[in-house]
Amino acid sequence: xxxxxxxxxxxxxxxxxxxxxxxxxxxxxxxxxxxxxxxxxxxxxxxxxxxxxxxxxxxxxxxxxxxxxxxxxxxxxxxxxxxxxxxxxxxxxxxxxxxxxxxxxxxxxxxxxxxxxxxxxxxxxxxxxxxxxxxxxxxxxxxxxxxxxxxxxxxxxxxxxxxxxxxxxxxxxxxxxxxxxxxxxxxxxxxxxxxxxxxxxxxxxxxxxxxxxxxxxxxxxxxxxxxxxxxxxxxxxxxxxxxxxxxxx
Numbered sequence: 419x420x421x422x423x424x425x426x427x428x429x430x431x432x433x434x435x436x437x438x439x440x441x442x443x444x445x446x447x448x449x450x451x452x453x454x455x456x457x458x459x460x461x462x463x464x465x466x467x468x469x470x471x472x473x474x475x476x477x478x479x480x481x482x483x484x485x486x487x488x489x490x491x492x493x494x495x496x497x498x499x500x501x502x503x504x505x506x507x508x509x510x511x512x513x514x515x516x517x518x519x520x521x522x523x524x525x526x527x528x529x530x531x532x533x534x535x536x537x538x539x540x541x542x543x544x545x546x547x548x549x550x551x552x553x554x555x556x557x558x559x560x561x562x563x564x565x566x567x568x569x570x571x572x573x574x575x576x577x578x579x580x581x582x583x584x585x586x587x588x589x590x591x592x593x594x595x596x597x598x599x600x601x602x603x604x605x606x607x608x609x610x611x612x613x614x615x616x617x618x619x620x621x622x623x624x625x626x627x628x629x630x631x632x633x634x635x636x637x638x639x640x641x642x643x644x645x646x647x648x649x650x651x652x653x654x655x656x657x658x659x660x661x662x663x664x665x666x667x
Contacts, residue, residue: 429465432472432488435481444488448495451504455497462507470511473530474523482526490533493541501541502555508534509563516573531564531576532583539591539604547598554603561607567614574620577611581623584608585630592636601636 431443451457469489476482496504512531519527538560542553564580566572592599605628612624 429468429472432469432476432485435478437484440481440485440488444491448492451492451500452495452497455499457500457503459503459507462503463511466507466511470515473526474519476526479526483529486526486530486533489530490537493534493537498552502552502559505534505538505556506559506562509559513563513572513576516576528579531579532587535580535583536587536590539587543591543599547600550600550603553600557603557606561610565607565611567611567620568616574617577620578623581608581611581627584627585632588636589632595635595638597636599636601633605633 429443429447431439432447434440434443473482473485473489476485493501493504512527538556542549542556545552547553560580561567563572564576566577588599588604608624608627612621612628615621615624
């Protein structure tokens, strides 16, 4: 499947300016992926390498945005056992290729990341936030790559962008504040970044997420939330107390 997935015509057709061709390619890829109950990591990485370059080659803002949305919609068609490996491969390829993305192309990849973070949260919300295994697995994926606190191979630019949009995408998924979102679990990789990163600017960005005013709305409706979690979700956001401040970017 690996070579087949990367070289199949419908992969290249995603970058077409013709909407009919893109829609046909999306339907083909959905069918291709939805029929798989498991896919090896190497196959998913090769698939995502192909999809990365489809995004790379796409031009015109509307085409780029539509392609990003279409690619993110693939998460909804995957079988449960494939979702987390698929997301993991997405983040790994973006991290590997990040340094090659030039300034003219960066915006469309930032938009793609936004769509994938939203798709991840939306996937979890569709189980009414009750699937703790899926939540833990999804947070582990984020902690392993885009929000990894210690791996020097992960570009800080990716970390900053994911942190910048983190609460935005939670807000999109639960705009009505229904009170079911397990906020503490969803903030776990951000909290780890705040506590473990050796880069002061990264810790500062993580702390800004944890103290975002919008989190108070969720904390007010969380059942059984204690004062520590409802005081602005600032766990791990203590002052440095004069210790070494890490490396500034």
